[in-house]
Amino acid sequence: MQRKRYSAELKVKIALEAVKGLKTVNEIAGEHGVHPTQVTQWKKQVLEALPEVFSRKSGTYHKSQDALISELYQQIGQLKVELDWLKKNLGHCPSDKRQLIEPAHPGISLSRQCELIGLSRASWYYQPASETAYNEHLMKLIDRQFTEMPYYGVRRMTAWLRMQGEAVNPKRVRRLMRKMGLEAIYPKPNLSQPADHVRRYPYLLKAVTINAPNQVWSTDITYIPMPKGFVYLVAVMDWFSRYVLAWRVSNTMDVRFCIEALEAALAAGKPDIFNSDQGAQFTSEAFTTCLEARGIRISQDGRGRAFDNIFVERLWRSVKYEEVYLKSYTTVLEALNGLNDYFVLYNQKRLHQALDYQTPAMVHFR
Structure with a gap:
């Protein structure tokens, strides 16, 4: 069976459409006849490549032919060392290796690429089934x-x-x-640990009395169903006032939209402590660096701790039952407009029993 090959122009077009975030990954995949996994991968590749495009400096230099030949041999030797290192550290996960393959590469055949990284061609041709x-x-x-x-x-x-x-x-x-991204909230034994390369932060809220706005902020991600696929919603909330400081929607579970929400919230203030779970987005270097650069202490829910982020869980319950399930969004744009209206209502008009029947805005800006 002949594998489909896509031009670089089509990949960029699809990736940029995914970056815009106005359609779900499944919708984009269906319109262009590609697999949803490819849409996600191409979006990730574009986001990772853009900073390099804008930071690259142009320059020219000349070297003698002998110097160029000598440098070429050095590069070949270094390439062999790096190739051996790559094979050793790629592990045995085909999905990681598959992302390195470039079917349309002009200088290296598909068979040779598979051989170089130790991936069987059968594993490359395998296509995981999309969600039914x-x-x-x-x-x-x-x-x-x-x-x-x-x-x-x-x-x-x-x-x-x-x-x-x-x-x-x-x-x-x-x-x-x-x-x-769902995990049951209940006390459970500490049987799993984050990866070794992930920096761990302590839980700072034990026995802490929260009695003022901007003392503690927290964040979380939830799932929003759509007719074709789904999107993810992230929000940053002030614990004391329940005020939603910022929110963003994304069609993929990447760290970019979480950082956008964080930076939008920080544009209006700064907390003493920022609390989150140990999700990959919130433990990433890009996210934690954004907090540390501003002198904000980072707190993360401990494994097996129940109800550490309960206020955000209550927010999701309100969002789902008072907005999402009632509206049943048909497009991402409709979801964005509906959520925007709801969060204005939630902050400015919705009375909270826990706040002595005041709105979050009244408490936050009092």
Whole structure:
């Protein structure tokens, strides 16, 4: 079977369309006849390449022929060392190796590229199946139930889905919940640790009395279902006032939209402590550096700690039941407009019992 090849122009066009964020990854993939995974990968590659494009400096220099030949041999020797190192450190994950392959490369054949990085051609030609309509249906059910009962783990969620007449097993439910970024809120043993290369931050809010705005901010990401695919919503909230300082939407779970929300919030103020979970976006160097550069102390929920970020979880419940589920957005633009109107209402007009029936804005700016 002949594998499809896409031109660089088409890849850039699709990637930029994904960067705009006005359509879900599934919608873009369907319109251009590509796989959703490719859309995500091309978007990531463009975002990573853009800084280099704007920072690259032009310059010319001349060297003698002998010097060029000598340098060439040195580069060949260095290339061999780097190639050996690459093979050793790539590990055995085909998905990591697949991202290095360039089918349209003019100088290295596909077979040779696979050989260089130790990837079988069969693994390269393999295409993971996109989410089926039934899986998207299950994800919407899981989202609603998890919003209602965020302490439901894989086993309970599986049992509940079966009660709704859905023939599912725990393996499928676990995979879908991971894709949605859902993890049950309940005390559990400390059986897993972050990767060694991730810097760990302590939980700073134990026995801390929060009695003023801008003392503690927190953030989290939630899943927003769409007719074709889904988008992710991130928000930055002040713990004391419940005021939503900033929010952003993205069609992929990358760190960029989280940093955009953080920078928008920091444009209006600065907290003493910033709290988050140990998600890859919030433990990334780009995100934590943005906080440290401003002298903000970083607090992260401990593994196995229940309800550390409960205020944001309550926000998601309000957003889902008072806006998302009622409106059933059909496009990303519709979701952006609806969420914008809702967060204005939430901050400026919605009375909170926990705030003695005041609005978050009244408490935050008092």
